[in-house]
Amino acid sequence: MLKKFTTLVATAALSTMLLTGVALAEPIVIKFTHVVAENTPKGQMANKFKDLVAERMGGKVVVEVYPSSQLFGDNKEMEAMLLGDVQLAAPALAKFERFTKQVQVFDLPFLFKDMEAVDRFQSSDKGQALLKSMEKKGVVGLGYLHNGLKQLSASSPLRVPADASGKKFRIMTSDVLAAQFQAVNAIPLKKAFSEVFTLLQTKAIDGQENTYSNIYSQKFFEIQPYITESNHGLLDYMIVSSSEFWLGLPADIRTELEAIMAESVTFGNKIAGQKDLEDKQKIIDSKRTEIITLTPAERSQWVEAMKPVWKQFEKEIGKDLIDSAFQSNN
Secondary structure: OHHHHHHHHHHHHHHHHHHHOOOOOOOEEEEEEOOOOOOOHHHHHHHHHHHHHHHHOOOOEEEEEEOOOOOOOOOOHHHHHHHOOOOEEOOEHHHHOOOOHHHHHHHOOOOOOOHHHHHHHHOOHHHHHHHOOOHHHOEEEEEEEEEEEOEEEEOOOOOOHHHHOOOEEEEOOOHHHHHHHHOOOOEEEEOOHHHHHHHHHOOOOOEEEEOHHHHHHOOHHHOOOEEEEOOOOEEEEEEEEEHHHHOOOOHHHHHHHHHHHHHHHHHHHHHHHHHHHHHHHHHHHHOOOEEEEOOHHHHHHHHHHHOHHHHHOHHHHOHHHHHHHHHOOO
16 A cells, blocks of 8 residues: 555656656757758758757757748848847848947958958957857857858949949848948849849849859859859858847856857858859859959959948948958968
8 A cells, every 4th residue: 555655646746747847858949040041051050050969969959940031031030039039040240230330340342362361360369259249239149150252143244343333233231231332333222132033033133242152042143144253252151149048058058059059160161162162163054144254453443442441431340350350361
């Protein structure tokens, strides 16, 4: 009788613990939203993070990835993250100017000569400090993810700045990018990434700026007859979470997630470099568009036309930060 009573008490206690969540804690669910296709560097990095968390964290944390604006477009994902509707996002660096003007340094035209220079700056003390610069405004930077250098696509050839005059170009929400196109007398239009294909197809805009991987994955090359290989700007992302969520995680879980994130970013950045070359070749092989290679004289005209944008935003960004970024080219 005593044994039966003891069993009943133990069973009741277990039931109570299960109901109150003491015995079986619910896993922490992290929703990761992004706006590009799964086959892009960002898409593959997000999936790598999800897989590594599943493999190493034993059900304590579950990551759900929502690509291609399935949950939120690029104009809504930051708001959704701050509201707690998602926990991770990876917007383009251009999206952070409303949190800190310093991040605008990454949008300055012709600042970095190649991705190696970008790596040197982002891994420097000043580059790493930018990741933490928005915590008081509710945003924690967890790492930089590459996409690559941007090219110009258009409905007509762009060889010199005068060729862009009067033409409409889609840009991300960035005052620096607006100033960049205004510097060559073009008309910048701030539009969501998910709208670009339709805008190009309907000729509501004349062109856009993007990396080869986005131009290929979004099929822009099929409806834009010309791509100018300008390498004029950087399209990278910052992986972010809300300060409230990320800093509220148990310290051991946060440390483990940060290590997995660093490994995933390294994986994504390696893919970005490979994919840039591969997707450029796929575009060439398609014979759907002509890639224009600028002569040194033509390129210098673009640099001369756009470089005054540096001075225009020097006070907001900080001359020392611009100088530090430029010195990474050496």
